[in-house]
Amino acid sequence: MATFREFLAATKARITEIDPAEAETRLGTATFLDVRELDEYEQGMIPGAVFVPRGHLEGQIENKIPDRAAPVVVYCAGGTRSAFAADTLTQLGYTDVVSMAGGFGRWKNEGRDWITPVVLNPEQRTRYHRHVLLPEVGEAGQQRLLESKVLLLGAGGLGSPAALYLAAAGVGTLGIVDMDVVDASNLQRQVLHNVDRVGDRKVDSAKKTLTLLNPDVNVVTYDVRFGADNVLDIISGYDVVVDGTDNFPTRYLLNDASVLTRVPVVHGSIFRFEGQVTVFDPFRGPCYRCMLPEPPPPELAPSCAEAGVLGVLPGIVGSIQALETIKLLLDLGDPLRGRLLAYDALEQSFRTFKVRRDPACPTCSDDAAPIVIAEYDEHCLPHAVLADGTTTGH
Amino acid sequence: MAVTVLLPTLLRAHADGASSVEAEGATVGEVFQGLIARYPGMAANLIGEDGELHRFVNVYRNDDDIRYLERLGTPVSDGDEIAILPAVAGGAG
Numbered sequence: 423m424a425t426f427r428e429f430l431a432a433t434k435a436r437i438t439e440i441d442p443a444e445a446e447t448r449l450g451t452a453t454f455l456d457v458r459e460l461d462e463y464e465q466g467m468i469p470g471a472v473f474v475p476r477g478h479l480e481g482q483i484e485n486k487i488p489d490r491a492a493p494v495v496v497y498c499a500g501g502t503r504s505a506f507a508a509d510t511l512t513q514l515g516y517t518d519v520v521s522m523a524g525g526f527g528r529w530k531n532e533g534r535d536w537i538t539p540v541v542l543n544p545e546q547r548t549r550y551h552r553h554v555l556l557p558e559v560g561e562a563g564q565q566r567l568l569e570s571k572v573l574l575l576g577a578g579g580l581g582s583p584a585a586l587y588l589a590a591a592g593v594g595t596l597g598i599v600d601m602d603v604v605d606a607s608n609l610q611r612q613v614l615h616n617v618d619r620v621g622d623r624k625v626d627s628a629k630k631t632l633t634l635l636n637p638d639v640n641v642v643t644y645d646v647r648f649g650a651d652n653v654l655d656i657i658s659g660y661d662v663v664v665d666g667t668d669n670f671p672t673r674y675l676l677n678d679a680s681v682l683t684r685v686p687v688v689h690g691s692i693f694r695f696e697g698q699v700t701v702f703d704p705f706r707g708p709c710y711r712c713m714l715p716e717p718p719p720p721e722l723a724p725s726c727a728e729a730g731v732l733g734v735l736p737g738i739v740g741s742i743q744a745l746e747t748i749k750l751l752l753d754l755g756d757p758l759r760g761r762l763l764a765y766d767a768l769e770q771s772f773r774t775f776k777v778r779r780d781p782a783c784p785t786c787s788d789d790a791a792p793i794v795i796a797e798y799d800e801h802c803l804p805h806a807v808l809a810d811g812t813t814t815g816h
Numbered sequence: 817m818a819v820t821v822l823l824p825t826l827l828r829a830h831a832d833g834a835s836s837v838e839a840e841g842a843t844v845g846e847v848f849q850g851l852i853a854r855y856p857g858m859a860a861n862l863i864g865e866d867g868e869l870h871r872f873v874n875v876y877r878n879d880d881d882i883r884y885l886e887r888l889g890t891p892v893s894d895g896d897e898i899a900i901l902p903a904v905a906g907g908a909g
Binding site for chain 2: 579667668669670673691692693694695696698713714715716717718722723731762764766768769773774775776777778
């Protein structure tokens with residue numbers, strides 16, 4: 423029967439070891455695999471390393487490093503566990519695995535680069551467990567959501583479900599722009615609010631609801647009219663804007679600001695029993711004006727306030743907006759960039775249509791004039807800079 | 817050519833509440849002319865005084881925007897779906 427020393431020596435004879443100096447040259451090309459325990463990992467790690475405690479190695483490695491031909495540098499604290507782990511990986515069919523001699527301790531002592539990972543605390547690990555289980559999200563994806571900032575335009579029909587789901591998902595900062603107060607007629611669909619809040623500012627009601635749902639979320643409120651004077655200040659610094667506004671001039675204004683600041687917009691709109699969702703990701707896909715060069719005249723486009731809307735409909739459309747937002751934040755799947763999703767609640771059907779970048783778009787084409795941020799009137803025509811330096815629009 | 821035209825809520829009132837109608841024509845423009853002959857109320861929502869499709873209405877042959885095909889001259893085949901999607905702005909209210 424082999425002693426520990428004999429066993430380790432035999433293992434090391436089967437694998438390849440490199441020292442930290444050589445390992446450092448492989449940063450950026452090889453995948454660094456940290457096989458220590460969580461409490462060690464939390465104290466410091468090699469930047470970019472993939473973390474799989476050795477006890478979970480066989481079970482989790484295929485999810486974390488699917489390519490068995492990928493170069494892998496395994497490390498632990500001192501170089502022993504990583505030697506065993508490298509041996510195991512070789513047995514699992516990984517063909518380019520080395521163990522870092524001396525481990526993280528020697529790496530750190532030699533003054534090489536390391537960072538303290540931002541990790542979920544125990545409460546967060548429980549709260550977001552269903553996310554962490556998804557290999558496409560995982561702890562790193564959840565951390566990314568916690569560091570993300572999403573702006574919701576409107577805390578109404580679409581903004582309510584979108585905000586609730588984004589808060590539940592742990593998006594760390596939610597900005598909410600709305601200047602209305604809660605009205606009893608809102609409660610048929612605006613599920614952020616309730617009877618006790620009638621008469622309160624919507625942003626305050628939203629903040630109360632969202633903070634009760636998830637105290638991790640920092641809710642930033644803007645009790646203002648979203649206009650040309652503040653649009654750039656408000657949207658700058660956000661990763662994604664969820665558009666749940668209710669009029670064309672605001673949507674065109676947002677589009678200009680989005681293209682100018684390159685903040686993507688997840689667009690949603692509803693009418694009676696129908697909804698539309700798409701993603702406007704500046705220069706990576708069409709913009710709002712590519713899809714809709716001009717708005718309809720008011721007599722052909724009654725608002726929900728005039729024409730009514732089924733209460734559940736914004737719940738569905740706003741939830742899809744939340745989903746698309748998370749996809750953008752985590753770079754998951756195929757967002758609705760360049761595609762318009764049309765939902766018909768009566769027919770219970772979803773259809774998608776192609777939305778193309780308009781090569782002549784006055785806002786986002788190569789030849790477009792510089793973007794002017796100014797209020798739109800009901801015609802929403804593109805602003806132009808006049809000879810005297812002033813602009814059209816008012 | 818026999819095609820199915822999918823109508824948005826906004827236009828259904830003009831077509832006795834139908835969510836889709838069958839129509840004939842060799843191009844999208846011809847299909848719309850036939851549609852307007854049957855349901856005159858739709859005219860204002862689709863075609864402008866210049867005879868062109870309004871810029872605030874998007875029309876798709878199957879899933880392609882006809883603005884990037886041949887506009888109203890876009891040919892249609894038997895069984896095509898022509899979808900009319902008007903701009904809607906509602907959301908907050």
